[in-house]
Amino acid sequence: MLLSKAANLVEKKRESIVEDLLSLGVYSHNGKDVRNLEYHEVKTALIIELVKRG
Numbered sequence: 001m002l003l004s005k006a007a008n009l010v011e012k013k014r015e016s017i018v019e020d021l022l023s024l025g026v027y028s029h030n031g032k033d034v035r036n037l038e039y040h041e042v043k044t045a046l047i048i049e050l051v052k053r054g
Contacts, residue, residue, distance in 0.1 A: 014039040017046050024049055 014037075021027075021034045021042065029037060029045035037045065 010039050014042055017042040021046055021049065024053075 017039075018034055018037075021029075026034060026045065026049050028034060029041065029048075032041075034042060034045060
């Protein structure tokens with residue numbers, strides 16, 4: 001049960017970051033659609049995009 005809650009929390013965080021990326025106009029990262037990336041990949045994509053924008 002606890003593991004299930006943790007997995008749901010991570011998925012909600014991933015979805016939130018995907019929404020942030022899409023609102024910034026980022027639709028792909030490393031040739032993949034951001035909607036199909038895993039949590040650590042979307043987190044990395046967001047950090048890279050924020051650093052690029054200064």
